[in-house]
Amino acid sequence: MATVEELKLRVRELENELIKCKQKQSAVEDAHSLALNRPKIEKMSAEVVDSNPYSRLMALKRMGIVDDYEKIRTFSVAVVGVGGVGSVTAEMLTRCGIGKLLLFDYDKVELANMNRLFFQPHQAGLSKVEAAEHTLRNINPDVAFEIHNYNITTMENFTHFMDRISHGGMEEGKPVDLVLSCVDNFEARMAINTACNELGQTWMESGVSENAVSGHIQLIIPGETACFACAPPLVVAANIDEKTLKREGVCAASLPTTMGVVAGLLVQNVLKYLLKFGTVSYYLGYNAMQDFFPSMTMKANPQCNDRHCRTQQGEYKKKEAERPKVEIVQEEEEVVHEDNDWEIELVAEETDAELEAASGTVPDLPEGITVAYTIPAQDNTSGETVEETEQSLEDLMAQMKKL
Amino acid sequence: MATVEELKLRVRELENELIKCKQKQSAVEDAHSLALNRPKIEKMSAEVVDSNPYSRLMALKRMGIVDDYEKIRTFSVAVVGVGGVGSVTAEMLTRCGIGKLLLFDYDKVELANMNRLFFQPHQAGLSKVEAAEHTLRNINPDVAFEIHNYNITTMENFTHFMDRISHGGMEEGKPVDLVLSCVDNFEARMAINTACNELGQTWMESGVSENAVSGHIQLIIPGETACFACAPPLVVAANIDEKTLKREGVCAASLPTTMGVVAGLLVQNVLKYLLKFGTVSYYLGYNAMQDFFPSMTMKANPQCNDRHCRTQQGEYKKKEAERPKVEIVQEEEEVVHEDNDWEIELVAEETDAELEAASGTVPDLPEGITVAYTIPAQDNTSGETVEETEQSLEDLMAQMKKL
Numbered sequence: 001m002a003t004v005e006e007l008k009l010r011v012r013e014l015e016n017e018l019i020k021c022k023q024k025q026s027a028v029e030d031a032h033s034l035a036l037n038r039p040k041i042e043k044m045s046a047e048v049v050d051s052n053p054y055s056r057l058m059a060l061k062r063m064g065i066v067d068d069y070e071k072i073r074t075f076s077v078a079v080v081g082v083g084g085v086g087s088v089t090a091e092m093l094t095r096c097g098i099g100k101l102l103l104f105d106y107d108k109v110e111l112a113n114m115n116r117l118f119f120q121p122h123q124a125g126l127s128k129v130e131a132a133e134h135t136l137r138n139i140n141p142d143v144a145f146e147i148h149n150y151n152i153t154t155m156e157n158f159t160h161f162m163d164r165i166s167h168g169g170m171e172e173g174k175p176v177d178l179v180l181s182c183v184d185n186f187e188a189r190m191a192i193n194t195a196c197n198e199l200g201q202t203w204m205e206s207g208v209s210e211n212a213v214s215g216h217i218q219l220i221i222p223g224e225t226a227c228f229a230c231a232p233p234l235v236v237a238a239n240i241d242e243k244t245l246k247r248e249g250v251c252a253a254s255l256p257t258t259m260g261v262v263a264g265l266l267v268q269n270v271l272k273y274l275l276k277f278g279t280v281s282y283y284l285g286y287n288a289m290q291d292f293f294p295s296m297t298m299k300a301n302p303q304c305n306d307r308h309c310r311t312q313q314g315e316y317k318k319k320e321a322e323r324p325k326v327e328i329v330q331e332e333e334e335v336v337h338e339d340n341d342w343e344i345e346l347v348a349e350e351t352d353a354e355l356e357a358a359s360g361t362v363p364d365l366p367e368g369i370t371v372a373y374t375i376p377a378q379d380n381t382s383g384e385t386v387e388e389t390e391q392s393l394e395d396l397m398a399q400m401k402k403l
Numbered sequence: 404m405a406t407v408e409e410l411k412l413r414v415r416e417l418e419n420e421l422i423k424c425k426q427k428q429s430a431v432e433d434a435h436s437l438a439l440n441r442p443k444i445e446k447m448s449a450e451v452v453d454s455n456p457y458s459r460l461m462a463l464k465r466m467g468i469v470d471d472y473e474k475i476r477t478f479s480v481a482v483v484g485v486g487g488v489g490s491v492t493a494e495m496l497t498r499c500g501i502g503k504l505l506l507f508d509y510d511k512v513e514l515a516n517m518n519r520l521f522f523q524p525h526q527a528g529l530s531k532v533e534a535a536e537h538t539l540r541n542i543n544p545d546v547a548f549e550i551h552n553y554n555i556t557t558m559e560n561f562t563h564f565m566d567r568i569s570h571g572g573m574e575e576g577k578p579v580d581l582v583l584s585c586v587d588n589f590e591a592r593m594a595i596n597t598a599c600n601e602l603g604q605t606w607m608e609s610g611v612s613e614n615a616v617s618g619h620i621q622l623i624i625p626g627e628t629a630c631f632a633c634a635p636p637l638v639v640a641a642n643i644d645e646k647t648l649k650r651e652g653v654c655a656a657s658l659p660t661t662m663g664v665v666a667g668l669l670v671q672n673v674l675k676y677l678l679k680f681g682t683v684s685y686y687l688g689y690n691a692m693q694d695f696f697p698s699m700t701m702k703a704n705p706q707c708n709d710r711h712c713r714t715q716q717g718e719y720k721k722k723e724a725e726r727p728k729v730e731i732v733q734e735e736e737e738v739v740h741e742d743n744d745w746e747i748e749l750v751a752e753e754t755d756a757e758l759e760a761a762s763g764t765v766p767d768l769p770e771g772i773t774v775a776y777t778i779p780a781q782d783n784t785s786g787e788t789v790e791e792t793e794q795s796l797e798d799l800m801a802q803m804k805k806l
Contacts, residue, residue, distance in 0.1 A: 007410035014417035021424040038514065038524045048654045050513035051527075056615075057518050059656035063614040088520070092659040095518050110453035111441065115460050115498050117491070117520070120542055121441045124454075139523055211466040212459075213681070251451045253462035256495040257674065261667035268660040268691050278616065278692035288671050289681035293696045 040141050044070045044097065053140070054097060066275045073142075075177045075274050076100035076169045080152060080161075080192055082128040083107070084116035084254055085206050085215075086182030088263035091118060093143075094136045096271065099170045100144040101136070103129045104161065106151040116256045144170075153187045162195050178270060179203035182263075184252075193228035196220065197308035200315075204273075206266045212253040213288040215262035217269055217281065223312030225282055226298035229305050258288055443544050447473045447500065456543070457500060469678045476545075478677050479503035479572045479579045483555060483564075483595055485531040486510070487519035487657055488609050488618075489585030491666035494521060496546075497539045499674065502573045503547040504539070506532045507564065509554040519659045547573075556590045565598050581673060582606035585666075587655075596631035599623065600711035603718075607676075609669045615656040616691040618665035620672055620684065626715030628685055629701035632708050661691055 002010075038053075046058035060066040077098055079090050082105040090101055105128040109119045123131040129147035137145060146168060152161040166175045179201055181192045189205065196203045200222050208215040220227055265284055272278045282297040300313045405413075441456075449461035463469040480501055482493050485508040493504055508531040512522045526534040532550035540548060549571060555564040569578045582604055584595045592608065599606045603625050611618040623630055668687055675681045685700040703716050 002407075002411075004405075004407055004410065007407065007414060008405075011410060011413050011417065014414065014421060018417060018421050018424060021421060048515075050515050053514045053517040053524075055515050055654055056657040059654050060615060060658075063656045065614055065616055065656065088663065091520060092663065095520065095659045097518075111456045112451075112453050112458050114456040114542065115500075117494060117498065121456075122541075138525075139517065211468055212463060213468055251458055251462050253466045253468065254459040255463075255671070255674070256498045257667045257671040260491065260495065260663050261671070264660045264664035264667060265694070268658070268664070269694075271658070271660065272691075279694065281694045284694050288675075291668070291672075291682065291684045291687050291696065291698060293694070295694060 038141060044073065057096060066277050069275065071275060072097050072271075073099045074170055076102065076144075077270065078102040078104065078165055078168065078176045078179045080104045080179065080181050081183035081188065082132050083113070083182065083184060084256075084259035085208060085263045085266070086180070087116075087118035087128070087132055088260055089180060089182055089206075089267055090132055090136060091139065092263065092267040093270070094140045096267070097140065098143055100146065100168070100176075102146045102148070102164060102168050102176060103132055104148045104150070104152055105129050105132075106149060112251075116254060116259050151188075153191045158191055158195070161191070162199065165195060165201055166199050175199065175201060177274065180266065180270065181205045182266075189228055193220075194306065194308070197222050197227055197229075197306050197312060200312055202273075204266060204269060206262055208254065208258055208262055210252040212255045212258055214286060215258055215288075216283065216285040217262065217266045218283045219269065219273070219280060222309060223300060223314075223316030226300050227304060227306060227309045229309060230301035231298055255288075258286070261286055261288075441544060447476065460499060469680050472678065474678060475500050475674075476502045477573055478581070479505065479547075480673065481505040481507065481568055481571065481579045481582045483507045483582065483584050484586035484591065485535050486516070486585065486587060487659070487662035488611060488666045488669070489583070490519075490521035490531070490535055491663055492583060492585055492609075492670055493535055493539060494542065495666065495670040496673070497543045499670070500543065501546055503549065503571075503579075505549045505551070505567060505571050505579060506535055507551045507553070507555055508532050508535075509552060515654075519657060519662050554591075556594045561594055561598070564594070565602065568598060568604055569602050578602065578604060580677065583669065583673065584608045585669075592631055596623075597709065597711070600625050600630055600632075600709050600715060603715055605676075607669060607672060609665055611657065611661055611665055613655040615658045615661055617689060618661055618691075619686065619688040620665065620669045621686045622672065622676070622683060625712060626703060626717075626719030629703050630707060630709060630712045632712060633704035634701055658691075661689070664689055664691075 041054070044054045044058060045052055046055060046061070048055050057072075058069055061069050075098055077093060077100070079086050079093075079101060082090060082103050086103075086105070090103060093101060107128050109123045109126050109128055109131050111121060111124050113119050114121060118135070119128070119131060123135075127149045129149050133145045133147050136143065146164070148157075148161070148164065150157045150160075152158055164176075165179060167173050168176050170177075179192060179196055181189055181203060183189055183192070192203060192205075195201070202219070202221050205218040205220060205228065206216070219225060265281075265286065269281055269284070273280045281295055283295060285292075285294040287293070300309060300316075302310070302313065304310055304313075444457070447457045447461060448455055449458060449464065451458050451462075460475075461472055464472050478501055480496060480503070482489050482496075482504060485493060485506050489506075489508070493506060496504060510531050512526045512529050512531055512534050514524060514527050516522050517524060521538070522531070522534060526538075530552045532552050536548045536550050539546065549567070551560075551563070551567065553560045553563075555561055567579075568582060570576050571579050573580075582595060582599055584592055584606060586592055586595070595606060595608075598604070605622070605624045608621040608623060608631065609619070622628065668684075668689065672684055672687070676683045684698055686698060688695075688697040690696070703712060703719075705713070705716065707713055707716075
């Protein structure tokens with residue numbers, strides 16, 4: 001049996017060990033809480049001190065680029081798809097100090113996503129929206145986040161998605177300022193398109209090709225510019241969901257470079273649109289093989305299959321007609337690229353039903369851009385699919401003229 | 404005095420508390436070590452499973468883009484400057500599975516850097532290279548890292564920098580495969596230029612303007628293309644160190660978008676150069692206001708102030724002359740941009756000494772690019788500085804012809 005002395009010694013030992021354990025624990029927790037918390041900032045300051053996370057952004061005013069940078073805090077943006085492009089898009093907007101972000105995605109983080117920016121290996125298995133919110137809140141606690149871990153294309157979720165787009169603004173009940181499509185499949189793009197046409201919601205599309213070396217961004221103002229159903233997609237290559245690809249043992253290639261560039265061009269366009277500086281691009285492509293950046297504008301298609309698009313077109317025309325004539329309508333500058341020695345290859349892998357759904361007139365393409373397919377039919381229910389992707393623009397235009 | 408029973412009770416209490424504390428600690432440590440460790444991967448696999456971090460990169464082979472993606476593991480790249488562009492550059496290369504990265508920077512992470520990608524608020528106060536290594540190792544433990552927390556422009560550090568460039572390859576003792584300049588000041592660029600000219604080391608330059616809305620990348624092959632001393636910098640605006648700016652209460656603007664795009668274009672060029680696909684760009688500019696991307700090539704200047712550049716030019720000429728004539732010399736495709744309705748404004752804020760150091764002949768500029776200054780002097784010690792930045796190309800060319 002233990003003596004009093006032995007027991008006292010044991011108590012002293014245990015007490016010391018416990019102190020050490022608690023010290024270590026609190027050090028770990030301190031580091032953790034330090035990581036999580038910088039205090040929220042009430043008002044953006046332009047003060048040039050190391051501790052001001054907004055000094056370099058507020059400097060855009062002094063540089064004569066942006067008139068009112070603080071206005072960024074009044075905007076709410078929805079990002080649909082938080083993958084290779086969407087996650088970087090959300091991070092850029094968070095670091096810029098956007099007012100509110102709504103994130104939509106139903107996928108989980110996988111190690112197979114580690115070849116793109118943003119997610120880290122320890123997040124594997126977490127839902128993308130939860131993992132993203134955690135990281136982003138950490139980076140900038142001034143941003144408000146709203147996350148939705150679901151697939152927007154199912155009936156019930158689509159209704160909820162529509163509701164959040166039209167009520168999830170900075171002031172609850174008001175619509176968001178912009179919807180960004182960063183999804184990787186045709187159905188989700190069509191769902192966003194349908195929702196935005198019905199709501200008259202301006203949105204931006206983005207996409208990266210399956211071979212990882214081209215991408216694009218596109219601004220869609222319902223009634224004014226071509227919607228996703230007005231014209232066939234251009235630089236978006238295969239419209240196969242990544243999941244489908246995985247099941248077949250095939251997977252699309254992707255690169256952090258291409259996705260980073262596309263996200264950068266997208267958010268730059270968002271900033272220009274929201275903060276009113278520079279020229280907002282309607283369509284900007286990126287061909288990484290040749291470092292070629294085609295740009296263009298596409299008007300809405302009066303024969304568009306989406307009836308809400310046609311309604312918006314009518315309303316846009318009415319508004320345009322009512323505009324005082326003295327106003328100078330600014331013409332978009334179009335960059336003409338003489339070089340024609342490159343080729344964006346597109347592989348149409350849609351089903352016939354998808355082809356029909358996305359049919360429309362061939363837009364006025366700059367040289368070098370080809371479309372994956374075209375169904376310029378008077379009759380909406382039938383059309384010709386052009387599966388030959390290497391068909392030249394001349395061939396397509398000649399075909400168009402024949403109709 | 405405590406009784407044996409009381410002491411026994413106390414021992415039991417303490418033992419239980421200690422167990423709890425240790426359990427909690429090990430849970431925290433587990434989470435931490437899980438975050439830190441995915442096992443190293445011996446051989447890149449193309450297998451399409453969620454757990455394979457390289458599946459989407461290896462898919463570049465099946466897509467016909469890259470012949471031998473695994474070769475990426477044999478390359479060593481030095482990144483000088485781990486700020487807004489350099490940190491994202493390092494992250495992209497890490498996620499792509501580069502063999503080795505050498506990082507050089509002397510700065511600390513500040514909250515004022517949070518408007519750019521990569522660093523997080525909890526890293527404020529840490530040295531940029533240490534914070535970057537920690538994050539990057541976490542993202543991809545297969546990459547070898549070597550970090551140097553110093554300013555390369557001081558005499559002693561410069562010698563060490565030269566030594567690591569020429570011996571820090573994948574196989575110690577061999578040179579690195581590429582040096583990337585992601586610095587924010589003139590002196591550091593000149594130091595890299597001097598080192599690479601002396602060593603005949605191929606490198607790539609990058610830069611973002613002080614107003615945050617333009618940037619560029621440039622490939623420099625000593626003796627073959629213009630070095631940094633051959634021609635004045637083009638889209639790099641003010642060459643003032645950020646520290647200097649801060650001291651004066653002024654700071655340059657910066658955006659995560661522009662820096663992300665420049666890093667993406669830079670690393671894409673690195674991948675194309677190392678893995679031999681697509682067309683490697685010699686000079687690629689990015690004007691965010693107009694989404695304009697000028698590209699061009701610049702030949703080395705026979706009157707370059709850097710004697711090592713002139714030596715490399717001689718060696719290049721000898722090698723070219725020795726080449727069998729049957730070989731077809733591939734001409735770089737040059738994209739001609741008809742659009743001329745934009746302007747890249749450059750503000751020359753160098754000292755006269757810097758101007759002289761960087762003087763050279765005016766390169767053959769595509770329409771729309773203007774230089775900040777030009778000193779096309781026969782006599783190296785005197786020259787004319789053109790501080791008017793809005794001077795047209797025509798004026799500059801006319802001036803050139805007069806000489």
